[in-house]
Amino acid sequence: xxxxxxxxxxxxxxxxxxxxxxxxxxxxxxxxxxxxxxxxxxxxxxxxxxxxxxxxxxxxxxxxxxxxxxxxxxxxxxxxxxxxxxxxxxxxxxxxxxxxxxxxxxxxxxxxxxxxxxxxxxxxxxxxxxxxxxxxxxxxxxxxxxxxxxxxxxxxxxxxxxxxxxxxxxxxxxxxxxxxxxxxxxxxxxxxxxxxxxxxxxxxxxxxxxxxxxxxxxxxxxxxxxxxxxxxxxxxxxxxxxxxxxxxxxxxxxxxxxxxxxxxxxxxxxxxxxxxxxxxxxxxxxxxxxxxxxxxxxxxxxxxxxxxxxxxxxxxxxxxxxxxxxxxxxxxxxxxxxxxxxxxxxxxxxxxxxxxxxxxxxxxxxxxxxxxxxxxxxxxxxxxxxxxxxxxxxxxxxxxxxxxxxxxxxxxxxxxxxxxxxxxxxxxxxxxxxxxxxxxxxxxxxxxxxxxxxxxxxxxxxxxxxxxxxxxxxxxxxxxxxxxxxxxxxxxxxxxxxxxxxxxxxxxxxxxxxxxxxxxxxxxxxxxxxxxxxxxxxxxxxxxxxxxxxxxxxxxxxxxxxxxxxxxxxxxxxxxxxxxxx
Numbered sequence: 001x002x003x004x005x006x007x008x009x010x011x012x013x014x015x016x017x018x019x020x021x022x023x024x025x026x027x028x029x030x031x032x033x034x035x036x037x038x039x040x041x042x043x044x045x046x047x048x049x050x051x052x053x054x055x056x057x058x059x060x061x062x063x064x065x066x067x068x069x070x071x072x073x074x075x076x077x078x079x080x081x082x083x084x085x086x087x088x089x090x091x092x093x094x095x096x097x098x099x100x101x102x103x104x105x106x107x108x109x110x111x112x113x114x115x116x117x118x119x120x121x122x123x124x125x126x127x128x129x130x131x132x133x134x135x136x137x138x139x140x141x142x143x144x145x146x147x148x149x150x151x152x153x154x155x156x157x158x159x160x161x162x163x164x165x166x167x168x169x170x171x172x173x174x175x176x177x178x179x180x181x182x183x184x185x186x187x188x189x190x191x192x193x194x195x196x197x198x199x200x201x202x203x204x205x206x207x208x209x210x211x212x213x214x215x216x217x218x219x220x221x222x223x224x225x226x227x228x229x230x231x232x233x234x235x236x237x238x239x240x241x242x243x244x245x246x247x248x249x250x251x252x253x254x255x256x257x258x259x260x261x262x263x264x265x266x267x268x269x270x271x272x273x274x275x276x277x278x279x280x281x282x283x284x285x286x287x288x289x290x291x292x293x294x295x296x297x298x299x300x301x302x303x304x305x306x307x308x309x310x311x312x313x314x315x316x317x318x319x320x321x322x323x324x325x326x327x328x329x330x331x332x333x334x335x336x337x338x339x340x341x342x343x344x345x346x347x348x349x350x351x352x353x354x355x356x357x358x359x360x361x362x363x364x365x366x367x368x369x370x371x372x373x374x375x376x377x378x379x380x381x382x383x384x385x386x387x388x389x390x391x392x393x394x395x396x397x398x399x400x401x402x403x404x405x406x407x408x409x410x411x412x413x414x415x416x417x418x419x420x421x422x423x424x425x426x427x428x429x430x431x432x433x434x435x436x437x438x439x440x441x442x443x444x445x446x447x448x449x450x451x452x453x454x455x456x457x458x459x460x461x462x463x464x465x466x467x468x469x470x471x472x473x474x475x476x477x478x479x480x481x482x483x484x485x486x487x488x489x490x491x492x493x494x495x496x497x498x499x500x501x502x503x504x505x506x507x508x509x510x511x512x513x514x515x516x517x518x519x520x521x522x523x524x525x526x527x528x529x530x531x532x533x534x535x536x537x538x539x540x541x542x543x544x545x546x547x548x549x550x551x552x553x554x555x556x557x558x559x560x561x562x563x564x565x566x567x568x569x570x571x572x573x574x575x576x577x578x579x580x581x582x
Contacts, residue, residue: 048331049353053104055340060101060109063094067118068125077125088129088136088152091122095178096155098122100343103166116170123177126152130181134188146192147199149185150206154257155344157182157209162347179214186210190222197240198247200226201254208261223262231255233270236369237277243295244281244288245302248274252310268317275314275323278307280367283397284381286333291385291392292372299392299404299560301505305334309342312352321359328358366479368425375423375430377479382581384484386430386477388423391557393432393475394486398581399537402505406579409556410490410571411497412471413438416555418490420475434473438493439465469493471571483540483580491572499551500567500575502541503560508534510563521563522551530565531582543577545569 068075068086078086079094098119101109109115130136131144138148160178163171189207194200204223211219232240241247252271259267281289288304290297308330315323331339346352367376373388382398392405410416413436420432442464450457470492478485490498504510512530513523523530525544532539547569552559567575 048336049104049343049346050106051336052340052343052346053101053106055336056097056100056104056343057108058337059097059340060115063097064114064118067094067121069118069121074128075125077121077123078129079122085139086125087139088126089138089148091125092152092155094122095119095159096341096344099159099162100340100347102171103162103347104343111168113170116174119171120174120177123156123174123181126156126181127177130184133192134184134186135192136185142195146188147194147196147202149188149192150199150203153182153185153189153206154202154209157206157213158344158348160213162344182210183214186214186216186219190218196247197232198251198254200229201251201258205254205257208258212261220262223258227258227264227267231267231270233273234371236371236374237273237275238292238369238372239270239274241293241295242372243293243297244278244290245293245297245300245304245306247295248278249304249306249310252307256310256313268314271310271314272318275307275310275326277369278304279322279326279362280365280369280376280378282329282361283383284363284378285397285400285402286329287397289376289385289395291387291390291395292369292374301402303334303338304330305338308334308339309345312342312356313345313349315356316352316354319357321357322361324356325358325361327356329361370425373420373423375425377484382483384579386423386432388420388432391417391419393418393420394477394484394579396483396539396579398483398539399535401508401532401534401537401539403502403532403539403579404505404562405501405503405560406486407501407503407557407560408473408475408488408490409499409501409553410471410573411550411553411555412436412493413469414555416471416496416553417557418473418475420473428478430477432473432475432477436471436473438469438471440467442466471496480578480580482582483578485576485578487574487576489572489574491574494571496571497548497550497553498569498571498573499553499556501551501559502565502567502579504532504539504563504565505534506562508532508563510565513565516549516551516566518549519551519559522559523563523565524549525565525567532563538582540580540582541565541577542580543567543575545575545577 066079068078070076075086079090080086098115101107102115104110135144135146135149136152137143138145142148156178160175163175189203204226207219207223239248239251252274255267255271259265288302290300290302311323311327315327363378363380365378375386377384385395387393391407394406396403408418418434421434424431441460444458444463448458448462472492474489476487488500510523510530510532512526514526516522524546528544529542545567551566
């Protein structure tokens with residue numbers, strides 16, 4: 001099948017969105033309507049802003065209850081997490097939330113002095129826990145951390161800007177304390193190191209924000225030093241970490257901010273590449289595909305919420321209809337309750353609320369992302385990912401029915417998990433391949449024998465190999481009208497146990513299967529077909545097989561959480577089955 005990028009309108013669950021938008025008073029708040037004149041907010045757009053403010057007020061209410069208000073406590077002004085740990089980032093987040101409500105006329109906390117006092121307590125907490133070198137700690141892992149200082153600086157700097165623009169005299173002492181923290185943090189950011197690729201852009205964004213408030217050439221010099229390394233965007237539109245739900249949108253936000261505040265407009269280009277790619281990672285249920293991530297969000301169910309601000313900002317900057325449509329899609333599917341953390345950006349840049357063009361989003365395509373070893377297919381209300389160099393060879397979504405991974409393993413020398421070395425993509429099929437070897441080892445050469453007989457000093461890599469066994473894996477994926485066919489083969493060494501796992505997300509039910517006697521949530525297909533159902537959405541599996549009941553093979557990855565169906569056999573093994581919407 002040739003690559004198709006046919007575009008059609010996304011079916012949005014309007015009723016669900018509108019129900020979310022009902023206020024306790026019964027007043028219906030409608031989402032943003034992209035219309036109106038430049039520099040003039042429409043009634044609908046103001047209503048979207050009011051929704052964000054209303055949801056921000058709810059967060060403020062919760063933070064008022066959680067904040068430590070005991071002057072005798074060393075944690076005074078801080079906010080505990082569920083483990084009673086007080087992170088500096090929580091205090092800076094409180095200031096951002098409180099600022100949003102304090103300056104917003106539609107807020108129940110508009111110009112309430114209570115918030116000013118509580119923000120002063122929070123900044124006092126931050127100043128108390130800021131090290132002499134200007135850094136703070138991320139108590140879960142990083143100490144005297146420059147990048148985590150950068151994460152704290154952003155909400156403080158944008159809050160300072162918004163409070164200063166608001167012009168209330170009562171916030172001047174608060175602003176002075178924020179300034180003190182920022183300048184001391186700036187000293188650390190201008191010399192400190194990082195851990196991960198995105199940290200370079202986090203600390204640079206933080207310095208760009210400080211420099212915009214309190215100009216100093218040292219910030220620009222350090223930003224330029226980091227930027228000299230080049231932006232880590234590949235031909236697919238992925239940043240190094242490929243973290244579609246966390247670090248990619250974070251990197252977009254960082255680069256946008258640096259570009260806007262320092263005039264480095266070339267930094268918008270990698271943002272555009274990532275935003276152009278991302279619509280092809282959206283599942284029919286509104287989630288975002290995370291299978292290729294190299295960070296902690298891999299395989300996790302996640303939404304594109306963090307992309308809301310980048311799409312809003314870039315749609316306004318470029319007058320780009322795809323970006324405008326993605327911003328609206330995120331707003332309508334997630335609602336203000338999941339996006340109210342972005343309120344501060346609307347207050348910083350009110351023109352974000354102005355009209356933007358919209359085009360239709362892609363819902364009918366097959367797209368090969370060659371650098372990521374990924375093929376994404378979507379046909380309306382179902383989609384699939386096919387992956388090389390990943391144990392989850394195939395995923396399949398039909399609405400809220402989710403096949404979160406198809407995996408295969410054999411008991412081949414305790415290393416038989418199928419993780420394809422290569423992917424071949426042509427017009428009609430996608431082929432995944434892997435070759436494994438299992439050698440035995442001969443006596444080591446006499447001159448390499450350890451005098452004390454220590455085995456560890458005579459490693460396998462130094463020994464001659466013999467009786468080398470081989471295993472060749474192959475998976476051919478083809479598209480059908482309603483889904484996919486998968487044809488697996490494993491051959492090269494005979495009589496090796498094989499198991500294919502089809503893991504479904506928790507919360508649904510399997511129909512037409514029987515449970516294994518030895519494990520919970522392990523199933524076999526009774527006859528030849530079975531169905532997984534979640535709500536009204538179903539996935540049909542056709543092509544069962546059970547030659548043994550050993551599912552957790554030696555050397556295979558642990559079973560994925562959720563209900564799993566297994567297809568089992570022995571090499572030489574060939575088996576085909578289909579995965580289709582039902």
